[in-house]
Amino acid sequence: AQSVTQLGSHVSVSEGALVLLRCNYSSSVPPYLFWYVQYPNQGLQLLLKYTSAATLVKGINGFEAEFKKSETSFHLTKPSAHMSDAAEYFCAVSGFSGSARQLTFGSGTQLTVLP
Amino acid sequence: GAGVSQSPSNKVTEKGKDVELRCDPISGHTALYWYRQSLGQGLEFLIYFQGNSAPDKSGLPSDRFSAERTGGSVSTLTIQRTQQEDSAVYLCASSAPGSYEQYFGPGTRLTVT
Numbered sequence: 001a002q003s004v005t006q007l008g009s010h011v012s013v014s015e016g017a018l019v020l021l022r023c024n025y026s027s028s029v030p031p032y033l034f035w036y037v038q039y040p041n042q043g044l045q046l047l048l049k050y051t052s053a054a055t056l057v058k059g060i061n062g063f064e065a066e067f068k069k070s071e072t073s074f075h076l077t078k079p080s081a082h083m084s085d086a087a088e089y090f091c092a093v094s095g096f097s098g099s100a101r102q103l104t105f106g107s108g109t110q111l112t113v114l115p
Numbered sequence: 116g117a118g119v120s121q122s123p124s125n126k127v128t129e130k131g132k133d134v135e136l137r138c139d140p141i142s143g144h145t146a147l148y149w150y151r152q153s154l155g156q157g158l159e160f161l162i163y164f165q166g167n168s169a170p171d172k173s174g175l176p177s178d179r180f181s182a183e184r185t186g187g188s189v190s191t192l193t194i195q196r197t198q199q200e201d202s203a204v205y206l207c208a209s210s211a212p213g214s215y216e217q218y219f220g221p222g223t224r225l226t227v228t
Contacts, residue, residue, distance in 0.1 A: 043206060043221045044208075044219040049215065
């Protein structure tokens with residue numbers, strides 16, 4: 001069984017400040033991990049993914065995440081927040097074959113960027 | 116190229132009515148997923164289609180929910196005898212052969228009154 005925990009349902013940062021959104025996972029097999037972003041009234045957009053290659057993964061819009069197996073974490077960071085980053089962010093885990101490829105999502109973190 | 120499309124974008128129905136939600140995946144994508152997003156339950160997996168294989172229906176919440184995929188492309192999610200707790204955004208996603216990346220459509224917002 002797989003699960004994801006996102007710490008902090010709401011995070012506020014000032015424009016230009018570091019963004020850190022936390023994600024911890026539980027998986028009985030080596031996981032594939034994803035971060036998605038959702039803007040109001042839109043679907044989910046893939047930010048980045050970890051699929052057992054490099055542990056530091058770079059994504060779109062300046063975001064990156066580091067897979068740390070010892071901590072079972074996959075935290076999302078961005079050095080400098082922009083107003084356009086305000087959205088809801090979801091961490092997700094999937095297995096690697098067949099129906100296990102369905103995504104199991106965390107509960108989401110709403111990011112607010114303050115001017 | 117075109118992304119995943121879903122229709123309708125919004126659907127309001129009366130309790131007890133049946134509804135059909137449609138998903139057009141990205142051309143060439145063999146895997147198709149349905150998820151539900153609701154305030155109380157977050158994002159939940161509903162059903163998974165892979166090519167011509169039998170679908171994985173393990174996420175369907177009740178026998179009022181069913182889905183089909185015709186010709187390995189378009190999918191329809193049907194909810195019979197809708198209940199107020201079915202109110203949610205229904206998201207469809209597809210992925211290419213051998214890929215783990217799922218591309219999501221904009222969703223259908225279902226409101227049951």
